[in-house]
Amino acid sequence: MxxxxxxxxxxxxxxxxxxxxxxxxxxxxxxxxxxxxxxxxxxxxxxxxxxxxxxxxxxxxxxxxxxxxxxxxxxxxxxxxxxxxxxxxxxxxxxxxxxxxxxxxxxxxxxxxxxxxxxxxxxxxxxxxxxxxxxxxxxxxxxxxxxxxxxxxxxxxxxxxxxxxxxxxxxxxxxxxxxxxxxxxxxxASHWPDMKAAILVVSAAKKGVSSTSGMQATVATSSLFPHRARVVVPQRMEEMIKAIKERDFETFADLTMKDSNSFHSVCLDTSPPIFYMNDVSKAAIRVVEELNRVSGRKIAAYTFDAGPNAVIYYLEKDEALVLGVLKGGLEHVPGFAVSGTAAIPEEYDASFLEPLKEGITRVILTGVGEGPISVKESLVGEDGLLLKK
Ligand SMILES: Nc1ncnc2c1ncn2[C@@H]1O[C@H](COP(=O)(O)OP(=O)(O)OP(=O)(O)O)[C@@H](O)[C@H]1O
Ligand SMILES: C[C@@](O)(CCOP(=O)(O)OP(=O)(O)O)CC(=O)O
Structure with missing residues (x-):
């Protein structure tokens, strides 16, 4: 049968x-x-x-x-x-x-x-x-x-x-x-559970150059790229693993920002150049750099993938200050419903926040989490077809 x-x-x-x-x-x-x-x-x-x-x-x-x-x-x-x-x-x-x-x-x-x-x-x-x-x-x-x-x-x-x-x-x-x-x-995740991430969605539209074709163009044309792949990244991998094991946020942040900037540099060095970050992304960089400057230490780290969205990592203990500063530009943006934030420090140059007000469409406040989880809820019906909602 x-x-x-x-x-x-x-x-x-x-x-x-x-x-x-x-x-x-x-x-x-x-x-x-x-x-x-x-x-x-x-x-x-x-x-x-x-x-x-x-x-x-x-x-x-x-x-x-x-x-x-x-x-x-x-x-x-x-x-x-x-x-x-x-x-x-x-x-x-x-x-x-x-x-x-x-x-x-x-x-x-x-x-x-x-x-x-x-x-x-x-x-x-x-x-x-x-x-x-x-x-x-x-x-x-x-x-x-x-x-x-x-x-x-x-x-x-x-x-x-x-x-x-x-x-x-x-x-x-x-x-x-x-x-x-x-x-x-x-x-x-339990080793360093207080790692938070704020995702600033600049544009939820489909991106211009896919990761797959972008990286192939970089490999084929960038003269900076071999140095990144052979010298810069191997060293950073070692330092990053050590920083994570030691829960050393300052080093983690420093390496994260440097590596994002290195990746976007080889994109710019590609022929024709690839621009994933836009002016809003660059404003987000300034907002974080200014936050770290007035704090006298690195309390937040930005990183950008193959698109303009910013991901900002920070530790829970600094959340009130990080979100307090971001609130100056993002208070009305969907997803940014936060309470208990600190005031923006007096010496903070709040003009950096201006471009975020119009440029960010959504914020996702999240943090480090677990790997795949087996669940009971099935998306396939008893007839073997997808369940209609
Ligand atoms: N849930 C899913 N199941 C299977 N394939 C998926 C799923 N979600 C996305 N994909 C595949 O991934 C593709 C999108 O990948 P793409 O790299 O263009 O975007 P992205 O992953 O959002 O961006 P990036 O990788 O640069 O962060 C989809 O076209 C689809 O082929
Ligand atoms: C910038 C990145 O996000 C690139 C991701 O590239 P993909 O994994 O999407 O590329 P394919 O292997 O061609 O599918 C950096 C990263 O996630 O490490």
Whole structure:
């Protein structure tokens, strides 16, 4: 008798924002990077992907619905993830013939991001991490998150880091097949739980130059880039890991800001130049630099990915002051409903805050968080189709 059962597994996965940036590939098919990178996983209370993976002998084709829309999954990224996960399941089935042959069934994946897709908010990272984790759970694979990171990396490089919570390094590796290009946990969220992040959304519109094409152009044309990849980042990785282990925020902040600026410098050094930051982003940099100046120490750190949004890291103990200053420009912006903030210090040059008033459309106040979480709520109905809301 044909097995008509619909097997399902659901997970949520977080976004991560790098403090040492991945920028440049040595292998574009496998997403093998030219340098190691390091990120902070952000709390799923605020930003998360929810994905259900299902499979059944009755399904006719592999499908992926993202936010209710059927996606094209014929591309190499999705194909690689499906192929690799199926082959791990097939190995289990070969070892234990009593297992249902899930590796031969078609997959229906349904996913929802609770934030804008492709707006530089790391949707591809959370999206591919959730996809890989959900299918791995569906297949009951024994592989640990580091082993699964090899697969998520092929979906999107930064996705490999979203398989862990807390503070996560992606080691570039050396092997041609990428088997040593993997994510590892540097410290869990509980090691340094008071790390906060304010995301200043400058524009939730789709970005101009994708990370994938931007980094390829940088590798091909920037003369600054080899120095960054070979000299600057390896040194910074060591220093950053030490700063995180020692919970040394000043060093963490210094390295974070320097590395963001280094990454955007190699973008500017690309031909034709790539501009991800705009005038509002630059205003956010000045706001943080001024805050650190009047504080006499680094209490906040900005970083920007391949888009204009600012992510500002700070510690909980400094929240009243950091948000007190930001309030001067962001009080009326959706998401910035905070109380108990400190007054802006007298010597603070508040003119730096002006461009934020019109330029920021939304604020997300969040912090370090956990890795993927297995959940019961399924996005696939009993008929194997996506549940209509
Ligand atoms: N929940 C999801 N499930 C599967 N794939 C997803 C999901 N969310 C996003 N993606 C994939 O990621 C793509 C968006 O990635 P892209 O790199 O353009 O934007 P981003 O991740 O928001 O930005 P960045 O990586 O620069 O921070 C989508 O087109 C889709 O292919
Ligand atoms: C600037 C970054 O956010 C770049 C992220 O690039 P992606 O991981 O989106 O690129 P692909 O591997 O081509 O999918 C820096 C980072 O997250 O480390």
């Amino acid at each position: 044909v097995d008509q059962k619909i097997y399902t597994a659901s997970t949520t996965a977080p976004v991560n924002i790098a403090v040492i940036k991945y920028w440049g590939k040595r292998d574009t098919a496998l997403n093998l990077p030219t340098n190691s990178s390091l990120s902070v996983t952000l709390s799923q209370k605020d930003l998360r992907t929810h994905t259900t993976a299902s499979c059944s002998a009755s399904f006719e084709s592999d499908t992926l619905h993202l936010n209710g829309e059927l996606q094209n999954i014929s591309g190499p990224r999705q194909t690689a993830c499906f192929r690799e996960l199926r082959s791990l399941r097939a190995a289990l089935e070969a070892a234990d013939p009593s297992l249902p042959k899930l590796s031969t069934y078609k997959l229906h994946i349904v996913s929802e991001n609770n934030f804008p897709t492709a707006a530089g908010l790391a949707s591809s990272a959370a999206g591919f991490a959730a996809l890989v984790r959900a299918i791995a759970d569906l297949y009951e694979l024994p592989q640990n998150p580091t082993e699964l990171s090899r697969i998520a990396r092929q979906g999107s490089g930064s996705a490999c880091r979203s398989l862990f919570g807390g503070y996560v390094a992606w080691e570039q590796g050396e092997k041609i097949d990428g088997s040593d290009s993997l994510a590892v946990e540097i410290a869990p």
